[in-house]
Amino acid sequence: MTVTAAAGDGEVERWGVHELTLEGPSGGNPFLDVELSGRYQYRNRVVDATGFYDDDGVYRIRFMPDQEGLWRFRTTSTARELDGLTGSFECVAPRLGNHGPVAVASETAFRYADGSPYRPFGTTCYHWTHELDHGREEQTLSALRSSAFNKVRMCVLPTRDLTPPRLPFQGTDPHGLDKTRFDTTFFHHLEDRIKDLGDIGVEADVILFHPYDHGYRGLDNMSSDDDERYARYVLARLAAYRNVWWSIANEYDFNRAKTIADWKRLLQLVRRSDPYGHLRSIHNGSLMYEHAPLFDFNDPSITHQSIQHWEASLVGTWLSGCPKPVIVDEIGYEGDGPRRWGNLTGEVLIDRFWRIVVSGGYVTHGECFTGFEGPPWMSAGGQLHGDCPPRVGFLRAIVEEGPVDSLQATRAGEHFLRYFGLGQPRRVVWDLPEEGFYQVDRIDAWNMTITPLGDHYRGRISIDLPGRPLMALRARRR
Amino acid sequence: MIFGSSGAPKVVERWGMFQLVLEAVESAAATAPVAQFEQNGRFFTSRAFPIGPRRWVLRFMPDEEGVWTYALTSPTGHLASACGSFRCEDGTSKRHGPVTVANRTRFAYRDGERYLPFTTTLVGWHLADVRRRDKTLAALRGSPFNRVRMAVDPPPVSPGQVRRGGPFLLDRLGRPDFGRIDLAYFEQLEDEVTELMALGMEVELVLFAPGHGDGASEPMPYEAADSYVSTLVSRFAAYPAISWCLSAESPVVRGDPPETCRETQDRAGPQTDWRPLLRTVAEWDYGHHLLSVEAGPDFDFGDPLLSHVTLSCLEPRVISRLVSEYQKPVILGNCGFEGDLAEPTSSLTGEALVAAIWEGTIRGGYVNHGEAYSGGDGSTWSGSGGELRGQSVPRVAFLRRVLESAPADLQYSKNYVHASTLESPGRYYLQYCEKHQFPHRTFVLPEGVYEAQVLDTWNMTIETIEEPFEGNVTINLPVRPYQAIQLRRLT
Numbered sequence: 005m006t007v008t009a010a011a012g013d014g015e016v017e018r019w020g021v022h023e024l025t026l027e028g029p030s031g032g033n034p035f036l037d038v039e040l041s042g043r044y045q046y047r048n049r050v051v052d053a054t055g056f057y058d059d060d061g062v063y064r065i066r067f068m069p070d071q072e073g074l075w076r077f078r079t080t081s082t083a084r085e086l087d088g089l090t091g092s093f094e095c096v097a098p099r100l101g102n103h104g105p106v107a108v109a110s111e112t113a114f115r116y117a118d119g120s121p122y123r124p125f126g127t128t129c130y131h132w133t134h135e136l137d138h139g140r141e142e143q144t145l146s147a148l149r150s151s152a153f154n155k156v157r158m159c160v161l162p163t164r165d166l167t168p169p170r171l172p173f174q175g176t177d178p179h180g181l182d183k184t185r186f187d188t189t190f191f192h193h194l195e196d197r198i199k200d201l202g203d204i205g206v207e208a209d210v211i212l213f214h215p216y217d218h219g220y221r222g223l224d225n226m227s228s229d230d231d232e233r234y235a236r237y238v239l240a241r242l243a244a245y246r247n248v249w250w251s252i253a254n255e256y257d258f259n260r261a262k263t264i265a266d267w268k269r270l271l272q273l274v275r276r277s278d279p280y281g282h283l284r285s286i287h288n289g290s291l292m293y294e295h296a297p298l299f300d301f302n303d304p305s306i307t308h309q310s311i312q313h314w315e316a317s318l319v320g321t322w323l324s325g326c327p328k329p330v331i332v333d334e335i336g337y338e339g340d341g342p343r344r345w346g347n348l349t350g351e352v353l354i355d356r357f358w359r360i361v362v363s364g365g366y367v368t369h370g371e372c373f374t375g376f377e378g379p380p381w382m383s384a385g386g387q388l389h390g391d392c393p394p395r396v397g398f399l400r401a402i403v404e405e406g407p408v409d410s411l412q413a414t415r416a417g418e419h420f421l422r423y424f425g426l427g428q429p430r431r432v433v434w435d436l437p438e439e440g441f442y443q444v445d446r447i448d449a450w451n452m453t454i455t456p457l458g459d460h461y462r463g464r465i466s467i468d469l470p471g472r473p474l475m476a477l478r479a480r481r482r
Numbered sequence: 483m484i485f486g487s488s489g490a491p492k493v494v495e496r497w498g499m500f501q502l503v504l505e506a507v508e509s510a511a512a513t514a515p516v517a518q519f520e521q522n523g524r525f526f527t528s529r530a531f532p533i534g535p536r537r538w539v540l541r542f543m544p545d546e547e548g549v550w551t552y553a554l555t556s557p558t559g560h561l562a563s564a565c566g567s568f569r570c571e572d573g574t575s576k577r578h579g580p581v582t583v584a585n586r587t588r589f590a591y592r593d594g595e596r597y598l599p600f601t602t603t604l605v606g607w608h609l610a611d612v613r614r615r616d617k618t619l620a621a622l623r624g625s626p627f628n629r630v631r632m633a634v635d636p637p638p639v640s641p642g643q644v645r646r647g648g649p650f651l652l653d654r655l656g657r658p659d660f661g662r663i664d665l666a667y668f669e670q671l672e673d674e675v676t677e678l679m680a681l682g683m684e685v686e687l688v689l690f691a692p693g694h695g696d697g698a699s700e701p702m703p704y705e706a707a708d709s710y711v712s713t714l715v716s717r718f719a720a721y722p723a724i725s726w727c728l729s730a731e732s733p734v735v736r737g738d739p740p741e742t743c744r745e746t747q748d749r750a751g752p753q754t755d756w757r758p759l760l761r762t763v764a765e766w767d768y769g770h771h772l773l774s775v776e777a778g779p780d781f782d783f784g785d786p787l788l789s790h791v792t793l794s795c796l797e798p799r800v801i802s803r804l805v806s807e808y809q810k811p812v813i814l815g816n817c818g819f820e821g822d823l824a825e826p827t828s829s830l831t832g833e834a835l836v837a838a839i840w841e842g843t844i845r846g847g848y849v850n851h852g853e854a855y856s857g858g859d860g861s862t863w864s865g866s867g868g869e870l871r872g873q874s875v876p877r878v879a880f881l882r883r884v885l886e887s888a889p890a891d892l893q894y895s896k897n898y899v900h901a902s903t904l905e906s907p908g909r910y911y912l913q914y915c916e917k918h919q920f921p922h923r924t925f926v927l928p929e930g931v932y933e934a935q936v937l938d939t940w941n942m943t944i945e946t947i948e949e950p951f952e953g954n955v956t957i958n959l960p961v962r963p964y965q966a967i968q969l970r971r972l973t
Binding site for chain 2: 045046047048049050051052071076078090268272275276279281302304305307
């Protein structure tokens, strides 16, 4: 039997989603009882994509073709009516703005599958999809669209303090959740938002586990079977979206119910269950100001270092300990909240951004202002109120104007970005290489101005600065 | 008509070779034609490989009995006149089929029979003169090995080799001309590979051997690598006994244990991104042969295109962790060779290599053999073949006999931390004491009557304990290293 996919007229763009919708058994608990997968084939290369039960007798397989040309597929299932279905589709060139999934390009760089560079300038909206508040979600998307942010850290599981209308699991909230049945309304909503992010060029750094349930719904300490079934289900549903990243956990070390061995097991499971190899990391909680070891990011199942640390001076240390790109996914939020993590001034956060970026790392933004309607941006999205977003945009523009591998370009004497932090020098001396001539620009990171100083510089130079913090100099070889 | 074709067979044995010679009758057609094969809704793609100017060979290996059809497409995508069909019949000579992954972490032939790889390393044996090649084949015939690992693109000529091997012709300065594939080399390579297969050997072709891209020789541009890989794969995928390994790295390790790995090499430079070439192999390999990359334990072997892990590491104890993490078979591709050369990795004692092979096997993996005793001309078995001289070989034969009489579903046991143990719980246990001279070992077993044997893995003796036992048992051991205990349920 040949089936037709519900994906237009048999054409799917490269790195788009081919979705197969099937009808099958609904008795018993199909989430547990029925296994379904699709074997997709381009020439002789096969890619196995896991299918999932979407409730009400509907099953789906989602697949992301990564190669233009003819793809054929055949299903395998423990349910007879879902087994052995075949079909094919043509994968065509990606549409404008579709660069494919992001992968690691070098020890300090990322790139899209089409080869174009990707530099993460993320922000944090942990639970922006949970309230199903359409108006607020539109605000969030609109704020993202007009900002420089190109990644959002977001959770699947709720916190204890949230009482969202839908949860990932069926059953009664909070004590009667059935960990073996998933709420497909919740997931459809989540998927629509991830697609929305993809449409505006924003990566979704999806956090699978976090420690904020505190025993309330039993989500921090599920059995390993429940953890693994949940992770496999999320991956079966989301992995075909090109803009997804996997963050195994937020603040993993605040969860007392799980050990490092559990996290490694889950990392391996995610690696095995994702046919596309999306980016994978895990994010620590404790040790914000301590110079202590974090998770062992050398584990081969980890693609990049997703760090929480509030010192902006350690990127070199982390890179020398592990040759994988560093994203400081939490470094404190701009805001006026009561908690230590949520009340930095814009100046302090922008200073941290600059210090991390000039030393070869990346930073994720967050905002926690209390005087506005609803929860703050870092919890639930909405509107951005802080001083940082335009200044992050200014920094991003400077970085994107620069070389793809800035550390390499600095070593080669091509490009220098020197940042003076919270100091307020009136004059600085700078030793540029003796060979060639350099165009030097004075950059005001706070007021967002770039002042060209001339293109005749070489060797030891002396430059006047305005005597206030957040200034930088850039030198580019002519 | 774009192509003329000749010699289309009407009947092909299962896992035998379908072959068609194609000639371009118009000078314009310079790109390799591609054919699609179909049987019962299953599709395969084969690209013809060049054998001369405007001449190609199209190959295929049918894996099911029945009627197969094929259609050739010209490079521009239009259907050419060359299409046809053949019948695939069960044969006798290719009974087992290719080796595949079975039960996630083990190997079996396609016909279901278990396959236990016992591999010896013969990097450049095919580049030796005919006398040495004949010696190599004779040595293999009497050996316990059933798999040979050899390099398609070995390092420049080493002792014992009389000719140079490599996928590209040389330019006037003696450097590879990456634009021109050496068709004669591939033809000769095929003769030598088929000689190994005639002995019943599986053949692992290492596509990129060390010595390339390290500054000593010129790095291969990606387009040249892609063209080389697709030509090679299209040609050799028709043999059921082939498997592919993209790289053979020296032990490269960073980070956590095992300690012995860490000191073998400093941190590697920029690593090759194998993903595009893995895809090239997978796209053109109509035989779906085993495919791997050899790398240290810090490499991410999780890519689904990698059928198994090929590890380069001096320490076999890491194997059990990798089997469990990746849920794939693990072959320790290179843990050093038994030999007497200057490098630490080519001067292992027989005891050390046999211990590594046993420990790695008991950890749920497989360990390759290699020998580097320097002959009069500086040549070695693993470099260029010849004669096997080491002490490991008979001991590998002993291990092979033990494993072949054991159940197929053996897994590394997490219940025995003091001595590694393979088990089929309630049926069979094989514990290895390595260097430890235990006076005795105790087992607590599920119900049943068991027979116990003490194996001396170095002296190759098996002593059966007279009395079968039930439940708890303590087995006394001679106080010597390299002892093993085998427990088998009788009733």
